[in-house]
Amino acid sequence: MTISRRTLIASAAASTVPLAAARAQKPTLKIGVLTDLAGPYQDIVGPLAVEAARQAVEDFGVASKGYAVEILVGDHQNKPDIGAGISRQWYDRDGVDIVVEGGSSAVALAASEVARDKNKVYINSGGATSDLTGIRCNANTLHWVYDTFMLGRSTGGALVGAGGTSWFFITADYAFGHALTRDVSGFVEAAGGKVVGKVATPFPATTDFSSYLLQAQASGAKVIGLANAGADTINCIKQAKEFGITQTLGGLLVFISDIHSLGLAVAQGLACTESFYWDLNERTRAFSARIRKRVPERRLGMAQAGTYSSVLHYLKAAEAMGIAEAKKDGALTTARLKAMPADDDVFGAGIIRPDGRKLHPSYLFEVKKPSESKGPWDYYKVMATTPSDQAFRPIKDGACPLIKA
Amino acid sequence: MFGFSRPQAIAFLVMVVLVAGAPFVLYPVFLMKVLCFALFACAFNLLIGYVGLLSFGHAAYFGMGGYVAGYAAKAWGFTPELAILAGTIAGGLLGTVFGWLAIRRQGIYFAMITLALGQMAYFFCLQAPFTGGEDGIQQIPRGKLFGLFSLQSDLAMYAVVAVLFLFGFLLVHRVVHSPFGQILKAIRENEPRATSLGYRTDSYKLAAFIISCALAGLAGGTKSLVFGIATLTDVHNAMSGEVVLMTLLGGLGTIFGPVMGALIATAMENYLAQAGAWVTVIQGVIFIACVIAFRKGVIGVIADKLKIHL
Numbered sequence: 001m002t003i004s005r006r007t008l009i010a011s012a013a014a015s016t017v018p019l020a021a022a023r024a025q026k027p028t029l030k031i032g033v034l035t036d037l038a039g040p041y042q043d044i045v046g047p048l049a050v051e052a053a054r055q056a057v058e059d060f061g062v063a064s065k066g067y068a069v070e071i072l073v074g075d076h077q078n079k080p081d082i083g084a085g086i087s088r089q090w091y092d093r094d095g096v097d098i099v100v101e102g103g104s105s106a107v108a109l110a111a112s113e114v115a116r117d118k119n120k121v122y123i124n125s126g127g128a129t130s131d132l133t134g135i136r137c138n139a140n141t142l143h144w145v146y147d148t149f150m151l152g153r154s155t156g157g158a159l160v161g162a163g164g165t166s167w168f169f170i171t172a173d174y175a176f177g178h179a180l181t182r183d184v185s186g187f188v189e190a191a192g193g194k195v196v197g198k199v200a201t202p203f204p205a206t207t208d209f210s211s212y213l214l215q216a217q218a219s220g221a222k223v224i225g226l227a228n229a230g231a232d233t234i235n236c237i238k239q240a241k242e243f244g245i246t247q248t249l250g251g252l253l254v255f256i257s258d259i260h261s262l263g264l265a266v267a268q269g270l271a272c273t274e275s276f277y278w279d280l281n282e283r284t285r286a287f288s289a290r291i292r293k294r295v296p297e298r299r300l301g302m303a304q305a306g307t308y309s310s311v312l313h314y315l316k317a318a319e320a321m322g323i324a325e326a327k328k329d330g331a332l333t334t335a336r337l338k339a340m341p342a343d344d345d346v347f348g349a350g351i352i353r354p355d356g357r358k359l360h361p362s363y364l365f366e367v368k369k370p371s372e373s374k375g376p377w378d379y380y381k382v383m384a385t386t387p388s389d390q391a392f393r394p395i396k397d398g399a400c401p402l403i404k405a
Numbered sequence: 406m407f408g409f410s411r412p413q414a415i416a417f418l419v420m421v422v423l424v425a426g427a428p429f430v431l432y433p434v435f436l437m438k439v440l441c442f443a444l445f446a447c448a449f450n451l452l453i454g455y456v457g458l459l460s461f462g463h464a465a466y467f468g469m470g471g472y473v474a475g476y477a478a479k480a481w482g483f484t485p486e487l488a489i490l491a492g493t494i495a496g497g498l499l500g501t502v503f504g505w506l507a508i509r510r511q512g513i514y515f516a517m518i519t520l521a522l523g524q525m526a527y528f529f530c531l532q533a534p535f536t537g538g539e540d541g542i543q544q545i546p547r548g549k550l551f552g553l554f555s556l557q558s559d560l561a562m563y564a565v566v567a568v569l570f571l572f573g574f575l576l577v578h579r580v581v582h583s584p585f586g587q588i589l590k591a592i593r594e595n596e597p598r599a600t601s602l603g604y605r606t607d608s609y610k611l612a613a614f615i616i617s618c619a620l621a622g623l624a625g626g627t628k629s630l631v632f633g634i635a636t637l638t639d640v641h642n643a644m645s646g647e648v649v650l651m652t653l654l655g656g657l658g659t660i661f662g663p664v665m666g667a668l669i670a671t672a673m674e675n676y677l678a679q680a681g682a683w684v685t686v687i688q689g690v691i692f693i694a695c696v697i698a699f700r701k702g703v704i705g706v707i708a709d710k711l712k713i714h715l
Contacts, residue, residue: 074678075678079636079638080539080540080541080543080634080636081541081632081634081636081638081639082638084632084633084634085434085632086678088434088632089432089434089435092432092434092559093432105540106539106540106541109540109543110541110543110634113543113544113633117633173531173538173539174538174539174540175539175540200538202531202539203539
């Protein structure tokens with residue numbers, strides 16, 4: 001085949017013609033679900049968080065209203081640059097009004113910056129770092145489900161209370177791991193315990209934790225604090241079992257999907273903290289029954305259920321403001337979100353603090369023995385409940401610049 | 406001008422027009438990413454295409470440029486042009502040290518040394534406190550150019566990136582078509598012969614290496630200001646592989662090839678993002694197809710068809 005100059009130029013010119021996108025006539029709220037679709041956190045957030053967001057849109061009855069809601073999905077691969085890139089593109093090019101979920105802490109911090117830059121809204125449910133409502137807080141970000149302070153107080157406090165006075169941390173080497181190690185260390189030391197050592201593991205590339213576990217074993221600490229999550233925590237617990245490590249394993253952030261992966265035989269007796277459990281009360285059971293149509297095989301953890309809760313709250317506020325108004329100014333919409341009390345089947349009634357922290361109770365669970373479990377996903381029994389006004393870091397200790405001003 | 410042949414001059418003008426017009430049609434942030442990678446690939450092409458040196462650790466200079474520029478802009482409050490200059494110098498200095506070590510060996514040994522040094526740079530960035538580990542340096546301000554013009558709007562930033570890209574592109578072209586460039590090409594064709602003609606080939610290779618690394622630093626520094634973030638992605642050896650892919654796709658040893666390659670690779674990454682992990686597989690297949698079916702790359706094949714030199 002011979003290509004003449006003319007056809008070449010013509011085809012080059014034709015390829016630059018942009019594809020004109022057809023615009024829908026109804027006003028549309030666009031929600032971007034930014035999550036980890038294929039990495040170590042895919043089971044604790046991932047596709048189920050997307051389904052939870054869709055469920056919220058369905059439950060709110062958007063179909064019968066005068067506006068439409070569109071959900072976009074993006075995979076941040078746990079890399080802050082990719083997460084920031086996707087949210088920037090969503091806001092700039094696709095007209096997205098709000099990004100939810102936002103996965104791991106490093107991505108969360110980056111996505112929160114983009115939301116502030118573009119004056120949109122960002123509600124985090126999967127990320128843990130308490131800096132999101134502390135030194136890195138801004139007027140466009142809410143932190144919805146849990147944070148490292150809450151985990152430290154609940155799980156960390158319980159383990160210290162049970163005699164775990166010396167700790168060695170295995171820390172995922174990024175914002176979340178460091179924040180969790182810092183917050184738990186604070187509780188351990190305040191209770192008279194001490195931290196004898198810590199080791200940081202590369203994230204998300206580590207699958208073999210043997211050398212870190214042996215270091216932890218050699219340290220002689222009573223508790224090995226696992227300041228990581230998802231597949232990392234599962235691998236640590238399994239590998240510790242294989243090495244015959246007898247020290248207490250403190251899984252500081254364990255979700256119900258992790259228990260499911262580990263199996264009750266391995267996980268029994270583990271203490272963990274979540275703010276949601278499907279079998280907690282009438283309302284959580286009702287919610288779980290509804291979402292079972294979408295995900296029949298699994299039960300949601302708090303981060304996934306939290307995505308439902310945050311989307312629902314946003315829709316309520318946006319409708320109350322008027323859709324056009326809600327799309328206009330992200331900071332104003334966020335202020336409205338903070339002013340409205342939240343109420344849904346997942347967390348019950350709750351409020352949002354001026355620094356962006358959503359408040360609700362947290363629960364300390366113990367994983368049941370195989371003999372105690374009555375059916376699939378019957379994994380938890382409640383050990384303790386921390387009321388919502390005590391579960392999170394007091395607003396004055398967060399050093400959030402919004403509060404000083 | 407600049408040693409352009411007539412077809413090259415026409416192609417260059419077309420490119421300038423496209424670069425100038427594109428942000429009004431396409432998403433400017435995507436285009437800025439393309440231009441940063443195009444500059445990076447041009448820098449890489451200077452080595453592999455014109456000196457015949459295959460560097461497998463070029464991400465080190467790109468990423469380090471990004472980190473230094475980002476840190477300078479954020480922590481020291483440098484204006485953007487100074488921050489980018491700092492990134493360029495960082496790339497150049499790192500290239501001086503690494504290049505001085507690496508050019509002592511040839512072929513596969515050269516490639517392996519650059520790979521090893523690149524990995525060392527990666528682990529340095531992973532552990533050094535100023536890079537922020539897995540979080541990277543976030544909240545890098547774009548700032549005000551010369552302290553006067555705010556770069557907050559994407560179009561203003563785009564103008565800066567476009568100028569820097571064209572500057573880098575012309576610089577590479579000028580280097581290649583200078584007497585110095587003639588000697589580089591002589592070294593590529595036959596190093597012992599260049600030595601026998603009385604040239605100190607090591608000095609020439611080192612000089613080319615440093616220019617390439619400084620330009621890679623320039624590209625990395627610009628990218629970190631554009632996106633407001635500098636992360637491990639940019640120093641990872643996958644990035645070194647990606648720049649090889651871009652250069653080969655576009656056309657090794659052609660002046661426009663790396664630009665085309667960067668455009669294709671970035672567009673694939675962007676528009677195939679829905680495919681998730683499959684992007685890497687698709688890239689691999691395209692790479693193999695390209696190497697087997699048209700080894701001269703897109704621009705090389707077009708140039709052959711038109712019987713011109715691009």
